[in-house]
Amino acid sequence: MDVDLRDLELLEAMAESGSLTAAAARLYVSQPALSQRLTRLEDRLGMRLFERTGRRLVPNPAGRRMLVAARQVLGELESATRDLRDIRDGKDRRVRFAAQCSTTFPWLPPVLRAFREREPDTEVRIVTVPGDAPIPALLADLVDVAMVTKTDPQMDRVELTRMFEDEMVAVVPAGHPWASRTHVTARDFTGVDLVLYDVYDQSRIPSEPLPIPRGARPARITTMPLVTDLVIEMAAGGQGVAILPNWVAAPYASSHGLALVRIGAKPLTRTWFCATRPGPLPPLQAAFVEELTTHLTGPRPA
Numbered sequence: 001m002d003v004d005l006r007d008l009e010l011l012e013a014m015a016e017s018g019s020l021t022a023a024a025a026r027l028y029v030s031q032p033a034l035s036q037r038l039t040r041l042e043d044r045l046g047m048r049l050f051e052r053t054g055r056r057l058v059p060n061p062a063g064r065r066m067l068v069a070a071r072q073v074l075g076e077l078e079s080a081t082r083d084l085r086d087i088r089d090g091k092d093r094r095v096r097f098a099a100q101c102s103t104t105f106p107w108l109p110p111v112l113r114a115f116r117e118r119e120p121d122t123e124v125r126i127v128t129v130p131g132d133a134p135i136p137a138l139l140a141d142l143v144d145v146a147m148v149t150k151t152d153p154q155m156d157r158v159e160l161t162r163m164f165e166d167e168m169v170a171v172v173p174a175g176h177p178w179a180s181r182t183h184v185t186a187r188d189f190t191g192v193d194l195v196l197y198d199v200y201d202q203s204r205i206p207s208e209p210l211p212i213p214r215g216a217r218p219a220r221i222t223t224m225p226l227v228t229d230l231v232i233e234m235a236a237g238g239q240g241v242a243i244l245p246n247w248v249a250a251p252y253a254s255s256h257g258l259a260l261v262r263i264g265a266k267p268l269t270r271t272w273f274c275a276t277r278p279g280p281l282p283p284l285q286a287a288f289v290e291e292l293t294t295h296l297t298g299p300r301p302a
Helices: 005-017 020-027 031-045 061-088 108-118 134-139 228-236 246-256 283-296
Strands: 050-053 056-059 094-099 123-126 145-148 159-173 194-197 221-224 241-245 258-263 268-276
Touching: 005 020, 005 031, 005 056, 005 061, 020 031, 056 061, 094 134, 094 283, 108 123, 108 283, 134 145, 134 268, 145 283, 159 228, 159 246, 159 283, 194 228, 221 228, 228 241, 228 246, 228 258, 241 246, 246 258, 268 283
Parallel strands: 094 123, 094 145, 194 221, 194 241
Antiparallel strands: 050 056, 145 268, 159 241, 159 258, 159 268
8 A cells, every 4th residue: 555654644634633724734735735645645545535524624434544543653653753762862761561461450559669769760661562462562672571471372482480379269249159159160160151351252363261160161251351340340240250360359349249259179370470581681671570579479469
Protein backbone atom coordinates (compact mmCIF):
# COMPACT_ATOMS: atom_id res chain seq x y z
CA MET A 1 0.00 0.00 0.00
CA ASP A 2 1.42 3.35 -1.09
CA VAL A 3 0.92 5.41 2.10
CA ASP A 4 3.67 7.59 3.53
CA LEU A 5 4.20 9.55 6.74
CA ARG A 6 2.77 12.77 5.27
CA ASP A 7 -0.45 10.89 4.45
CA LEU A 8 -0.76 9.75 8.05
CA GLU A 9 -0.20 13.29 9.31
CA LEU A 10 -2.87 14.50 6.88
CA LEU A 11 -5.39 11.94 8.20
CA GLU A 12 -4.79 12.92 11.81
CA ALA A 13 -4.96 16.66 11.09
CA MET A 14 -8.15 16.27 9.04
CA ALA A 15 -9.87 14.15 11.70
CA GLU A 16 -9.01 16.54 14.52
CA SER A 17 -9.71 19.82 12.73
CA GLY A 18 -12.70 18.76 10.58
CA SER A 19 -11.85 20.92 7.59
CA LEU A 20 -9.23 21.21 4.89
CA THR A 21 -8.56 24.85 5.75
CA ALA A 22 -7.88 24.17 9.43
CA ALA A 23 -5.84 21.04 8.64
CA ALA A 24 -3.76 22.98 6.11
CA ALA A 25 -3.02 25.67 8.68
CA ARG A 26 -2.00 23.03 11.19
CA LEU A 27 0.36 21.39 8.70
CA TYR A 28 1.68 24.73 7.32
CA VAL A 29 0.63 24.03 3.75
CA SER A 30 -1.88 25.69 1.45
CA GLN A 31 -5.46 24.46 1.36
CA PRO A 32 -5.35 23.60 -2.38
CA ALA A 33 -2.14 21.60 -1.89
CA LEU A 34 -3.66 19.64 0.99
CA SER A 35 -6.84 18.99 -1.01
CA GLN A 36 -4.74 17.56 -3.84
CA ARG A 37 -2.81 15.35 -1.40
CA LEU A 38 -6.07 13.98 0.02
CA THR A 39 -7.44 13.32 -3.47
CA ARG A 40 -4.26 11.49 -4.50
CA LEU A 41 -4.35 9.37 -1.31
CA GLU A 42 -8.00 8.42 -1.86
CA ASP A 43 -7.22 7.58 -5.51
CA ARG A 44 -4.39 5.27 -4.46
CA LEU A 45 -6.60 3.55 -1.89
CA GLY A 46 -9.53 3.34 -4.28
CA MET A 47 -12.08 4.81 -1.86
CA ARG A 48 -13.10 7.98 -0.09
CA LEU A 49 -11.91 8.47 3.49
CA PHE A 50 -14.01 11.50 4.52
CA GLU A 51 -17.63 12.53 4.04
CA ARG A 52 -19.07 16.01 4.41
CA THR A 53 -21.48 16.44 7.32
CA GLY A 54 -22.72 19.99 7.36
CA ARG A 55 -19.61 22.15 7.24
CA ARG A 56 -17.31 19.43 8.57
CA LEU A 57 -15.40 16.63 6.89
CA VAL A 58 -15.91 13.48 8.98
CA PRO A 59 -14.01 10.17 8.59
CA ASN A 60 -16.17 7.41 7.10
CA PRO A 61 -15.57 3.73 8.07
CA ALA A 62 -12.53 3.49 5.78
CA GLY A 63 -11.17 6.76 7.12
CA ARG A 64 -11.68 5.69 10.73
CA ARG A 65 -9.76 2.47 10.09
CA MET A 66 -6.87 4.34 8.49
CA LEU A 67 -6.96 6.86 11.34
CA VAL A 68 -6.40 4.09 13.91
CA ALA A 69 -3.27 3.01 12.03
CA ALA A 70 -2.12 6.61 11.59
CA ARG A 71 -2.36 7.41 15.29
CA GLN A 72 -0.55 4.22 16.27
CA VAL A 73 2.30 4.84 13.84
CA LEU A 74 2.62 8.56 14.63
CA GLY A 75 2.45 7.90 18.37
CA GLU A 76 5.15 5.27 18.21
CA LEU A 77 7.37 7.51 16.08
CA GLU A 78 6.94 10.37 18.56
CA SER A 79 7.81 8.06 21.45
CA ALA A 80 10.83 6.65 19.61
CA THR A 81 12.06 10.15 18.75
CA ARG A 82 11.79 11.21 22.38
CA ASP A 83 13.62 8.09 23.54
CA LEU A 84 16.41 8.58 21.01
CA ARG A 85 16.84 12.18 22.10
CA ASP A 86 17.18 11.02 25.71
CA ILE A 87 19.74 8.37 24.69
CA ARG A 88 21.70 10.95 22.69
CA ASP A 89 21.71 13.38 25.62
CA GLY A 90 22.53 10.73 28.23
CA LYS A 91 19.09 11.09 29.87
CA ASP A 92 17.76 7.58 29.29
CA ARG A 93 16.65 6.97 32.88
CA ARG A 94 13.78 4.58 32.34
CA VAL A 95 12.86 0.98 33.07
CA ARG A 96 10.02 -0.56 31.08
CA PHE A 97 8.15 -3.22 33.05
CA ALA A 98 5.42 -5.68 32.07
CA ALA A 99 3.56 -8.38 34.00
CA GLN A 100 1.27 -11.17 32.89
CA CYS A 101 -2.18 -12.46 33.70
CA SER A 102 -3.85 -9.76 35.75
CA THR A 103 -4.74 -6.11 35.99
CA THR A 104 -4.21 -5.90 39.76
CA PHE A 105 -0.74 -6.13 41.31
CA PRO A 106 -0.88 -5.14 45.00
CA TRP A 107 2.75 -6.18 45.42
CA LEU A 108 4.01 -3.67 42.85
CA PRO A 109 3.67 -0.31 44.72
CA PRO A 110 6.16 -1.27 47.49
CA VAL A 111 8.65 -2.31 44.81
CA LEU A 112 8.22 0.98 42.95
CA ARG A 113 8.45 3.00 46.15
CA ALA A 114 11.73 1.36 47.17
CA PHE A 115 13.18 1.67 43.68
CA ARG A 116 12.29 5.36 43.39
CA GLU A 117 13.85 6.07 46.76
CA ARG A 118 16.97 4.39 45.44
CA GLU A 119 16.87 6.01 41.97
CA PRO A 120 14.71 9.15 42.36
CA ASP A 121 15.20 10.51 38.85
CA THR A 122 14.20 7.28 37.10
CA GLU A 123 10.96 6.69 35.19
CA VAL A 124 9.29 3.28 35.50
CA ARG A 125 6.93 2.63 32.62
CA ILE A 126 4.26 -0.05 33.11
CA VAL A 127 3.87 -1.50 29.64
CA THR A 128 0.93 -3.44 28.20
CA VAL A 129 2.11 -5.97 25.63
CA PRO A 130 0.07 -7.60 22.84
CA GLY A 131 -1.43 -10.98 23.64
CA ASP A 132 -0.33 -10.84 27.28
CA ALA A 133 3.02 -12.17 26.03
CA PRO A 134 5.95 -10.22 27.53
CA ILE A 135 8.69 -12.68 26.45
CA PRO A 136 8.48 -11.72 22.74
CA ALA A 137 8.25 -8.05 23.79
CA LEU A 138 11.34 -8.50 25.97
CA LEU A 139 13.30 -10.02 23.08
CA ALA A 140 12.13 -7.22 20.77
CA ASP A 141 13.43 -4.60 23.26
CA LEU A 142 9.93 -3.28 23.94
CA VAL A 143 10.23 -4.00 27.68
CA ASP A 144 13.25 -4.37 29.97
CA VAL A 145 11.94 -6.47 32.86
CA ALA A 146 8.92 -8.77 32.94
CA MET A 147 7.08 -10.85 35.50
CA VAL A 148 5.87 -14.05 33.86
CA THR A 149 4.01 -17.14 34.94
CA LYS A 150 2.87 -18.66 31.64
CA THR A 151 5.11 -20.83 29.50
CA ASP A 152 6.34 -19.38 26.23
CA PRO A 153 8.13 -21.06 23.29
CA GLN A 154 10.96 -18.50 23.59
CA MET A 155 11.54 -18.82 27.34
CA ASP A 156 14.92 -20.48 26.73
CA ARG A 157 16.14 -17.21 25.17
CA VAL A 158 15.75 -15.10 28.33
CA GLU A 159 17.12 -15.14 31.87
CA LEU A 160 14.58 -16.34 34.44
CA THR A 161 14.76 -15.76 38.19
CA ARG A 162 12.27 -17.68 40.32
CA MET A 163 10.29 -15.24 42.47
CA PHE A 164 7.25 -16.68 44.28
CA GLU A 165 4.29 -19.02 44.07
CA ASP A 166 0.69 -17.94 44.33
CA GLU A 167 -2.43 -20.02 44.94
CA MET A 168 -5.29 -20.25 42.46
CA VAL A 169 -8.72 -20.41 44.13
CA ALA A 170 -12.31 -20.95 43.06
CA VAL A 171 -14.38 -17.78 43.51
CA VAL A 172 -18.09 -18.35 44.20
CA PRO A 173 -20.99 -16.44 45.84
CA ALA A 174 -21.19 -16.87 49.60
CA GLY A 175 -24.38 -18.94 49.21
CA HIS A 176 -22.83 -21.36 46.70
CA PRO A 177 -22.66 -25.07 47.74
CA TRP A 178 -18.86 -24.87 47.57
CA ALA A 179 -18.65 -21.94 50.00
CA SER A 180 -18.59 -24.18 53.10
CA ARG A 181 -16.10 -26.67 51.62
CA THR A 182 -12.46 -26.80 52.72
CA HIS A 183 -11.53 -27.63 49.14
CA VAL A 184 -12.94 -28.95 45.87
CA THR A 185 -11.63 -31.75 43.67
CA ALA A 186 -11.60 -32.53 39.95
CA ARG A 187 -14.90 -34.39 40.29
CA ASP A 188 -16.60 -31.29 41.69
CA PHE A 189 -15.93 -29.42 38.45
CA THR A 190 -18.02 -31.85 36.36
CA GLY A 191 -20.70 -29.84 34.55
CA VAL A 192 -19.67 -26.57 36.23
CA ASP A 193 -19.58 -23.33 34.21
CA LEU A 194 -16.31 -21.41 34.49
CA VAL A 195 -15.45 -17.72 34.10
CA LEU A 196 -11.78 -17.16 33.22
CA TYR A 197 -9.42 -14.57 31.83
CA ASP A 198 -9.16 -14.88 28.07
CA VAL A 199 -5.55 -16.04 28.35
CA TYR A 200 -7.20 -19.44 28.94
CA ASP A 201 -9.17 -19.33 25.68
CA GLN A 202 -8.85 -22.92 24.45
CA SER A 203 -9.23 -21.89 20.81
CA ARG A 204 -5.81 -20.25 20.93
CA ILE A 205 -2.82 -22.06 19.44
CA PRO A 206 -1.07 -23.05 21.58
CA SER A 207 -3.71 -22.96 24.32
CA GLU A 208 -2.92 -22.34 27.98
CA PRO A 209 -3.88 -25.25 30.28
CA LEU A 210 -6.97 -24.52 32.34
CA PRO A 211 -6.26 -23.62 36.00
CA ILE A 212 -8.25 -26.57 37.36
CA PRO A 213 -7.28 -30.08 38.57
CA ARG A 214 -6.20 -32.64 36.00
CA GLY A 215 -9.16 -34.71 34.85
CA ALA A 216 -11.75 -32.02 35.66
CA ARG A 217 -14.56 -31.79 33.11
CA PRO A 218 -16.27 -28.38 33.30
CA ALA A 219 -19.26 -27.45 31.14
CA ARG A 220 -19.29 -23.99 29.58
CA ILE A 221 -16.14 -21.86 29.73
CA THR A 222 -16.69 -18.11 29.39
CA THR A 223 -13.52 -16.11 28.83
CA MET A 224 -13.19 -12.41 29.64
CA PRO A 225 -10.61 -9.71 28.89
CA LEU A 226 -7.95 -9.16 31.54
CA VAL A 227 -10.28 -7.01 33.62
CA THR A 228 -10.53 -8.41 37.14
CA ASP A 229 -13.65 -6.40 38.06
CA LEU A 230 -15.52 -7.97 35.14
CA VAL A 231 -14.61 -11.53 36.15
CA ILE A 232 -15.55 -10.81 39.77
CA GLU A 233 -18.93 -9.38 38.79
CA MET A 234 -19.68 -12.44 36.66
CA ALA A 235 -18.85 -14.77 39.56
CA ALA A 236 -20.80 -12.69 42.07
CA GLY A 237 -23.79 -12.71 39.69
CA GLY A 238 -23.83 -16.50 39.54
CA GLN A 239 -22.68 -16.72 35.93
CA GLY A 240 -19.98 -19.27 36.67
CA VAL A 241 -17.14 -20.19 38.99
CA ALA A 242 -14.17 -17.85 38.55
CA ILE A 243 -10.61 -19.11 38.99
CA LEU A 244 -8.28 -16.36 40.18
CA PRO A 245 -5.10 -15.93 42.22
CA ASN A 246 -5.92 -15.66 45.91
CA TRP A 247 -4.23 -12.25 46.21
CA VAL A 248 -6.29 -10.92 43.30
CA ALA A 249 -9.66 -12.21 44.54
CA ALA A 250 -9.26 -11.64 48.30
CA PRO A 251 -9.88 -7.84 48.27
CA TYR A 252 -13.29 -8.46 46.62
CA ALA A 253 -14.53 -11.20 48.98
CA SER A 254 -16.21 -8.96 51.53
CA SER A 255 -17.51 -6.23 49.21
CA HIS A 256 -19.05 -8.69 46.72
CA GLY A 257 -20.19 -11.45 49.10
CA LEU A 258 -17.79 -14.05 47.75
CA ALA A 259 -16.15 -17.19 49.10
CA LEU A 260 -12.66 -18.29 48.05
CA VAL A 261 -12.30 -22.07 47.95
CA ARG A 262 -9.09 -24.08 47.74
CA ILE A 263 -8.71 -26.18 44.59
CA GLY A 264 -7.44 -29.65 45.53
CA ALA A 265 -6.39 -31.10 48.87
CA LYS A 266 -3.08 -29.36 48.29
CA PRO A 267 -3.17 -25.76 47.00
CA LEU A 268 -3.16 -25.34 43.23
CA THR A 269 -0.22 -23.00 42.69
CA ARG A 270 1.70 -21.40 39.86
CA THR A 271 5.25 -20.06 39.84
CA TRP A 272 6.23 -16.50 38.93
CA PHE A 273 9.58 -15.60 37.38
CA CYS A 274 11.38 -12.35 36.69
CA ALA A 275 12.51 -12.35 33.05
CA THR A 276 15.29 -10.24 31.53
CA ARG A 277 17.37 -10.35 28.38
CA PRO A 278 20.54 -12.49 28.61
CA GLY A 279 23.81 -10.96 29.72
CA PRO A 280 24.79 -8.22 32.17
CA LEU A 281 21.98 -5.76 32.84
CA PRO A 282 22.34 -1.98 32.66
CA PRO A 283 22.61 -0.52 36.18
CA LEU A 284 19.03 0.79 36.37
CA GLN A 285 17.51 -2.48 35.21
CA ALA A 286 19.74 -4.41 37.61
CA ALA A 287 18.61 -2.19 40.49
CA PHE A 288 14.96 -2.71 39.60
CA VAL A 289 15.41 -6.48 39.47
CA GLU A 290 17.13 -6.35 42.87
CA GLU A 291 14.09 -4.58 44.36
CA LEU A 292 11.73 -7.11 42.78
CA THR A 293 13.81 -9.94 44.22
CA THR A 294 14.01 -8.36 47.66
CA HIS A 295 10.26 -7.78 47.91
CA LEU A 296 8.89 -10.82 46.09
CA THR A 297 11.18 -13.79 46.59
CA GLY A 298 9.48 -16.15 48.99
CA PRO A 299 6.21 -18.00 49.44
CA ARG A 300 3.75 -15.53 47.82
CA PRO A 301 2.67 -11.90 48.24
CA ALA A 302 0.25 -11.18 51.06
